Amino acid sequence: MTKQSITMSLIFAAAIILASVILKQGIVEFKTLDRSVSVKGLAEKEVMANTVIWPINYSLAGNDLTALIGELETKNQAVRAFLALHGFADDEVSVAPPNVADKLAQPYAQLEKGQMRYFVMSSITVYSHEPEKVRHALTKVTQLAKQGIAISSDRYDAKVQYIFTGLNDIKPEMIQQATEKAREVAQKFASDSNSTLGKIKSARQGQFTIADRDSNSPHIKRVRVVSSLEYYLVD
Incomplete structure (x- = not known):
């Protein structure tokens, strides 16, 4: 082989190795970005019928x-x-x-x-x-x-x-409570898995439900909502 051929072969081999490293790093970064945890947060509140x-x-x-x-x-x-x-x-x-x-x-x-x-x-x-x-x-x-x-x-x-007709008045507070509880669960999961909790990937607010607290107290209502959130996990 000529000196020129050897040089070209070395350059080609180096290019392949570099491309492999870059591709591998990209896959690792993609998987890291895709790591997430899905959690739910429940908020409940007792209210009087109006x-x-x-x-x-x-x-x-x-x-x-x-x-x-x-x-x-x-x-x-x-x-x-x-x-x-x-x-x-x-x-x-x-x-x-x-x-x-x-x-x-x-x-x-x-x-x-x-x-x-x-x-x-x-x-x-x-x-x-x-x-x-x-x-x-x-x-x-x-x-x-x-x-x-x-x-x-x-x-x-x-x-x-x-x-109970005052749902709109308590919605913001209850949504905040549900979100905070969901984040607490996600934070605990991230800590247990030696990860850092990242940004919210997706969020979905559940439907509000109003029901009697019990059969003997129909004038006392229990309002519930469940929020579903998905957070990114970062190493």
């Missing part, structure tokens, strides 16, 4: 529809007086038209002995931003029973609904 819907339903049965409607109107006045006594304003109470069922309205229908022909239901709804007034009135509802007004409570549409 809105309440109280359906007050009762029914009457009889064979004289005119008399039934008259009795219904009298009892409705008694219910409204009861509500006024416990601090509910007129604009917090609404009375729906009576629901009347006639058992003889269907073709070939017949009444069995002792059955009443008409069944009339009254529906009065309380909508208030003061749930405590409803909770207090519920403890005194036996006063209506003493006047012959049996309030239905076992029907699904007769359940008292306690609602």
Whole structure:
């Protein structure tokens, strides 16, 4: 081989070695950049309901529809007086038209002995931003029973609904708490793996949920949110 050929071979070999080193370094740097940890952060907060819907339903049965409607109107006045006594304003109470069922309205229908022909239901709804007034009135509802007004409570549409409408006011604080807790978990993982926690690679805010704290305290709500974050890890 000539001196020139040897020189060219050495240059070519050096170039291959250098390229290999550069490629290897690039792969190492790429893998390092791709190293990450995914974590979740939970934030919970107990809040009091600030809105309440109280359906007050009762029914009457009889064979004289005119008399039934008259009795219904009298009892409705008694219910409204009861509500006024416990601090509910007129604009917090609404009375729906009576629901009347006639058992003889269907073709070939017949009444069995002792059955009443008409069944009339009254529906009065309380909508208030003061749930405590409803909770207090519920403890005194036996006063209506003493006047012959049996309030239905076992029907699904007769359940008292306690609602929390202030979610937007607490969202920023809860998102911050969830993010901080997620970072604490990621920091612990990085420390245990002898790494340094880097920047956020991706983040996703979960859906806020509002539920009763327990079955005995529907007026107390538990708000939850879970944030999912992914952090880079740096050696």
